[in-house]
Amino acid sequence: VYRGEFGLNMKLGYGEFSWPTGETYHGQFYRDHCHGLGTYMWPDGSSFTGMFYLSHREGYGTMYTKTKLFQGLYTMDERFGPGVETYPDGSQDVGLWFRDQLIKLCTEVPSSFSLLNFPEFSIFLLRSRERIRLSEEEEVEWGPPEGQDPFFYEYKRFLLNDDLRLPPETHVYSTDSRHLPLTASFRRELDARIFANEIPPFIEDGEPWFITNPTPLLVKMQTQTYKFRHTVTLTWSASSWTMGLT
Incomplete structure (x- = not known):
């Protein structure tokens, strides 16, 4: 059952949707997908409030269950990057997460610390000349050379090349695109729904x-953290935990 806004004959905008299984979602929709800020609830009382990208948890969110609370970053429905898991006794696991595994534990300090306050150690901040650019397009892996597998090559080129148009109104009868690669233009369109066409740069040095x-x-993980850094910064600055990606 869906109650909410429509556009292009699809769920588009804010709405509430419930499944026969008892699961419910209320928040932003885009082309029939949970996309943007919303809350997903399960029949057992568990819930997730945060960002969605094509019906997958993506970015910062809070996951409530009967036994614990997790606050942190997700990608493709999995934990990925900085996060805090809190248990009923008040204890916490704080650090970098990869799926359900804590791969780097943080340490608690009485006050904040930054190498930026110690110019003599600036070499440790710049020891790698590589940088991350969110504006760079992801490289497409074409697979076998065209001569070895011409059908598969043409199939992928058709899906990913913005100059080759799909049949009109394709989205009306095929809105679940999770099994398909995304063209660059559609990815930019999706990102614009979340970031409002702007990913603000770092104040200190900007992008990259x-x-x-x-x-x-x-x-x-650093790329994911950078993309959602304002949400993460506000969350982590409210506590005395510090974490480095070194």
Whole structure:
């Protein structure tokens, strides 16, 4: 059952949706997907409030269950990056998460600390010359050369090339695109619904962002943290926990 706004014959805007299983969602929709800020609830009382991207948890959110509370970043429905898990006895696990695994534990300090206050140690901030740019387009992996697998090559090129248009009104009868790659233009359109066409830069140095740890997994986490850094900064600055991506 859906109650809310429509557009293009689809759920578009704010609305409330309930499934026969007892699960409910209220928040932003885009082309029939949970997309933007919303709350998803399960019959057992568990709930998630935060950001969604094409019906997947993406960005900062809060997950309530009967036994614990998690606040942190998600990507593709999985924990990914900084987060805090709080247990009924008040104890917490704070650090970097990869799915349900805590891969880097943080330490509690009485006051905040930043290497920016100690110029003599600035070399440690810039020891890697690599940087992250959110504006760079993701590279498309085409797979086998065109001569070896021409059908598969043409199929992927058709889906990903913005110059080759899909049949009119395709979205009306095929709104679940989770199994399909996204073209660059559609990804920008989706991002605009969340970031309002603007991803604000760091005040200190702006984009690109220095990579403090070149480990592939941590580079991905840093990119995710950078994308949602304002939400994460506001959350973590309210506590005495500090965390580095080194």
